[in-house]
Amino acid sequence: xxxxxxxxxxxxxxxxxxxxxxxxxxxxxxxxxxxxxxxxxxxxxxxxxxxxxxxxxxxxxxxxxxxxxxxxxxxxxxxxxxxxxxxxxxxxxxxxxxxxxxxxxxxxxxxxxxxxxxxxxxxxxxxxxxxxxxxxxxxxxxxxxxxxxxxxxxxxx
Amino acid sequence: xxxxxxxxxxxxxxxxxxxxxxxxxxxxxxxxxxxxxxxxxxxxxxxxxxxxxxxxxxxxxxxxxxxxxxxxxxxxxxxxxxxxxxxxxxxxxxxxxxxxxxxxxxxxxxxxxxxxxxxxxxxxxxxxxxxxxxxxxxxxxxxxxxxxxxxxxxxxxxxxxxxxxxxxxxxxxxxxxxxxxxxxxxxxxxxxxxxxxxxxxxxxxxxxxxxxxxxxxxxxxxxxxxxxxxxxxxxxxxxxxxxxxxxxxxxxxxxxxxxxxxxxxxxxxxxxxxxxxxxxxxxxxxxxxxxxxxxxxxxxxxxxxxxxxxxxxxxxxxxxxxxxxxxxxxxxxxxxxxxxxxxxxxxxxxxxxxxxxxxxxxxxxxxxxxxxxxxxxxxxxxxxxxxxxxxxxxxxxxxxxxxxxxxxxxxxxxxxxxxxxxxx
Numbered sequence: 001x002x003x004x005x006x007x008x009x010x011x012x013x014x015x016x017x018x019x020x021x022x023x024x025x026x027x028x029x030x031x032x033x034x035x036x037x038x039x040x041x042x043x044x045x046x047x048x049x050x051x052x053x054x055x056x057x058x059x060x061x062x063x064x065x066x067x068x069x070x071x072x073x074x075x076x077x078x079x080x081x082x083x084x085x086x087x088x089x090x091x092x093x094x095x096x097x098x099x100x101x102x103x104x105x106x107x108x109x110x111x112x113x114x115x116x117x118x119x120x121x122x123x124x125x126x127x128x129x130x131x132x133x134x135x136x137x138x139x140x141x142x143x144x145x146x147x148x149x150x151x152x153x154x155x156x157x
Numbered sequence: 158x159x160x161x162x163x164x165x166x167x168x169x170x171x172x173x174x175x176x177x178x179x180x181x182x183x184x185x186x187x188x189x190x191x192x193x194x195x196x197x198x199x200x201x202x203x204x205x206x207x208x209x210x211x212x213x214x215x216x217x218x219x220x221x222x223x224x225x226x227x228x229x230x231x232x233x234x235x236x237x238x239x240x241x242x243x244x245x246x247x248x249x250x251x252x253x254x255x256x257x258x259x260x261x262x263x264x265x266x267x268x269x270x271x272x273x274x275x276x277x278x279x280x281x282x283x284x285x286x287x288x289x290x291x292x293x294x295x296x297x298x299x300x301x302x303x304x305x306x307x308x309x310x311x312x313x314x315x316x317x318x319x320x321x322x323x324x325x326x327x328x329x330x331x332x333x334x335x336x337x338x339x340x341x342x343x344x345x346x347x348x349x350x351x352x353x354x355x356x357x358x359x360x361x362x363x364x365x366x367x368x369x370x371x372x373x374x375x376x377x378x379x380x381x382x383x384x385x386x387x388x389x390x391x392x393x394x395x396x397x398x399x400x401x402x403x404x405x406x407x408x409x410x411x412x413x414x415x416x417x418x419x420x421x422x423x424x425x426x427x428x429x430x431x432x433x434x435x436x437x438x439x440x441x442x443x444x445x446x447x448x449x450x451x452x453x454x455x456x457x458x459x460x461x462x463x464x465x466x467x468x469x470x471x472x473x474x475x476x477x478x479x480x481x482x483x484x485x486x487x488x489x490x491x492x493x494x495x496x497x498x499x500x501x502x503x504x505x506x507x508x509x510x511x512x513x514x515x516x517x518x519x520x521x522x523x524x525x526x527x528x529x530x531x532x533x534x535x536x537x538x539x540x541x542x543x544x545x546x547x548x549x550x551x552x553x554x555x556x557x558x559x560x561x562x563x564x565x566x567x568x569x570x571x572x573x574x575x576x577x578x579x580x581x
Contacts, residue, residue, distance in 0.1 A: 046184045046450050094179040096450035101471040141474070153354065154445070154452055155188035156329045 036086070039065050045089065047098045050152070054145040068115045068144075069108070081111065112137060185450030194326040199289045201319040204326075210448050215456035218261045225462035226485045228492060228546040233257040233268065240496065240541070245503035246534060249409040250417060259544075262458065265317035279307040282376040285335060286365035288314035289321035292334045300336070303376040323361035331357035338364035341380035358437035363423030366438075366544070370416075372400040386424040388539040388557050392416075392532060404531075411509040413527040418538035425543055429550030444468040484548055491540065491547025491554055498537040498561040505530050505565040505572075512572040522575035526568045533564035 035041055042065045043052030055061060060068070069085075071077040092098045104112070116136040117124070124130050137143075192207035205212025224230030236256045237243040247253040255273035265287040269275060275283070282303035285291055290313060294302040302310060325332045331354070333339060338360070339349050352360060368391060369378050379400065384390040395402070395416055404414035426432045431441070439454065444467035446455045461468035462484060465477045473480055509526050512518050540547065540554045540561075547554045 045180060046187070049187065090176060090180065094176055096179075096185060096447075098447065098450070100445040100447050100452055100467065103470070103474075138474070152445075154454055156191045157188040 036082075037064060037066050045093050046096075047089075047093060047102065051102070051145045058144045058146070060144050068112050071111050072115060072118060081107075109135065109137065116140075187452075189329075189453075191329060193328070196326055197293065198326055199316045199319060199321045201316065204320040208329075210451065210453045211456045214446070214453070215458075217457035218459070219263050221260050221264075222459055222463060224460055225481070226460075226488050226546070228488050229258060229460075229544050231258070231261045231459070233260050233264075240499055242496075242499040242503040245506055246499065246538075247417070248506075250406040250415075252417060262318035266311060266314060267317065270311060275307065277306075277308060280371075280376045281305040281307050281310045282371050282378055283307050284310045284314060285337065285378045287318065288316055289319060289334065290314040290316070291336075292321070295334075295336050300375060300377040303371070303378065318365070322365075331361050333357075333360050333364040335364040335378075337369060337378035337380050338367065341367075341382045344383055355435060355437055358439040359423065359427065359432070362438040362442070363427070366420055366422035368419050368421040368424060368539075370395075370399075370402050370405070373402055382424075386421075386428050387553060388421075388424075388536055389560075391421075391424070391539075392535055395535075408506060411506040411527065411530065412513060413506070413509065413530050413534070415531055416535045416538070418535065418542040420542055420544055421539055422544050422549065425545060425549035425554065428553060432549070441468045444471075487548050487551045488546040491551065491558070494555060494558040494562075495537065495541050495547075498533075498558045498565070499541060501562050501565040502530065502534050502537050505533065505568045508569045509572045512576045515576045517576070519575040522571055526571035526575060529564050529568035529571060533561045533568060536561035536564065 039052065039055065042048050055065070066078070066082070070081050113135050120136070121130075124134075124136075189208070194204055194207065198204070201212065201215070205215075221231035221233075223232050234257065236258060237253075243256060244253055247256070251274035257268070257272075260268055269283065269287050280303060281294070284294070284307060285303070290310075291302075294310065294313075320326075322334060323331055333349055342349055342360075349357075349360060367380050369380050371377070372379050377400075379402075381391050381394045381399065383399070384394040405417040407414050423438075426438065441461040442458055443455050444461070444464050446453055446467055455464065455467070457463070462481060465480055469480050470477075475483075505526075509523065509530060512526070513523060536557045540558055543549065543554075
């Protein structure tokens with residue numbers, strides 16, 4: 001038996017494979033995340049067609065869905081909510097049991113409201129609305145996905 | 158180990174394959190497929206073969222539903238059981254014999270036949286809003302059908318209010334076929350052929366859920382909208398004796414020439430808060446639903462309180478309970494005032510009757526009293542005959558009932574003056 005080498009070849013091989021795997025994994029993850037962050041991805045679900053079209057016609061068309069609908073405090077909070085929402089939405093999309101008008105559930109309302117204030121806080125700062133416990137969207141809920149911006153109804157073709 | 162890996166991989170592929178297939182590869186249709194139906198086909202079951210989702214939802218109309226608030230609804234009880242004043246106010250009119258709550262579109266013909274208000278002498282005008290066959294009747298002979306025998310026309314009609322009353326069979330576009338509605342709007346300068354889709358979503362209902370009268374002689378159905386939709390404007394219109402029309406009946410005791418109001422639902426809702434803001438009848442009464450992802454219009458035509466989530470919450474987010482309380486509150490208030498108005502009107506009939514028996518009574522003052530009572534009864538009946546129990550236009554309806562009570566009291570004061578009583 002030969003003298004034992006401190007780093008035999010297969011260790012280098014394993015290390016190389018490990019690094020390569022990690023890089024590929026990160027690329028796939030980053031690519032996937034970047035792809036799934038695009039409104040076109042959100043709009044590819046049947047249930048999202050109406051909100052997607054109304055958003056396109058709105059004054060907020062240059063922002064993505066996640067800009068408003070996901071927490072922007074830190075990446076972990078964002079990924080957690082995105083993952084949880086994604087799984088729940090996929091579940092209902094597969095079952096096709098969603099209603100015609102989709103409403104916020106859970107913390108969605110708080111998240112969106114916080115994101116309004118990320119940009120618009122200065123507008124309410126000098127008013128009584130800044131005292132907290134107010135919700136922007138209890139009044140402005142039809143602002144982005146408003147009714148009447150695009151033709152609704154059932155189409156016959 | 159390998160077997161486990163293969164199993165895991167195949168389960169994953171199947172799982173994600175299923176998701177991909179359901180979510181992206183095979184989507185629910187985003188439009189309804191048009192399957193034209195031949196003109197003159199009125200059988201709803203045949204339409205249902207091509208439009209099963211809408212047809213199935215319309216079948217719920219057959220299971221008559223009680224009203225969620227207890228007012229009106231689709232159970233055919235006699236209205237006079239809850240409002241005995243109807244016997245007095247409609248004395249001498251067929252409505253005192255039989256005045257049931259309506260059961261809905263599938264029963265339109267059947268209940269017409271069984272109504273005690275109908276006799277062998279009844280005229281074809283009554284069928285105008287009971288069947289899509291009105292299209293043929295009118296195309297064949299214009300309004301002449303209104304003077305034919307009702308019994309004959311019912312035999313020819315076959316189907317009650319159904320798909321073809323509101324849909325063009327070849328394009329599925331909304332349409333109105335009641336000539337009286339088309340003529341009434343035309344007199345107001347509105348061409349129904351140029352109406353927007355949103356307007357049509359109310360017109361299809363309004364073509365029948367409206368006040369009307371039969372023109373003397375021809376029995377042609379006329380909607381009294383020339384001066385406007387409010388009870389005050391319609392009363393003013395009737396005061397012009399349109400087409401020689403004076404009254405629906407003369408009260409046998411008080412000798413008052415009276416009008417009978419017929420379900421002015423379109424008039425009330427189009428002048429009410431929702432109507433003024435462009436909300437159509439169908440927006441609330443036929444909300445959008447989804448079945449396996451496909452959007453459709455509910456054809457269960459009923460109280461929106463049966464579908465609060467689909468009908469109300471797209472705009473009002475206060476929650477079902479608060480919304481129910483809001484509607485119930487309006488209806489409770491309107492009902493109480495409607496009973497007060499109805500009983501005051503009944504009392505006025507009694508007072509005028511007694512005053513008429515006094516030989517020395519001032520005839521001119523008695524006639525004035527009858528005119529006041531005619532108006533009072535019209536205002537009460539305009540609210541009482543409608544289906545929303547005040548909801549469609551609560552402010553106007555409560556105001557109208559208030560006027561009714563005042564006018565009925567004025568009628569009694571005038572009748573007393575006619576016989577020289579209560580002159581102070």
